[in-house]
Amino acid sequence: MIVFFDFDGIVQAEFVPRNTTVNSEYCKDLLEHLRNDVCKKRPEKWANGFILHHDNAPCHTKLLVRQFLSKKNITVCPHPIYSTDLAPCDFWLFPKLKRTTKGKCFELFQDIEAAMTAQLKTLT
16 A cells, blocks of 8 residues: 555555556656645645655655656655654554554455555544
């Protein structure tokens, strides 16, 4: 699952299709969708631009992604290289999602997606 959120809640959430590699091209396309969602869902923030904070995953730091962000005037909040600091999703979002599914068994992948989607909708 890939989730983008701000102080006002979830902006975009999607499940990576099975057997899909999250590489720089996938990341660039995802960021294009994010940009469009921010324009629609948070026009007041789009007017002033927005700052993207993501970690140093290889797909985030490839030239293709950096060029896209630069071309679209999306500011990136730097994450220190090899930092042990957690990204906000690691200490805020994912623990909340895990809390509701802890100890549950899911037979189908779609059941996991449904449970996560329902939980995301409850977050403020």
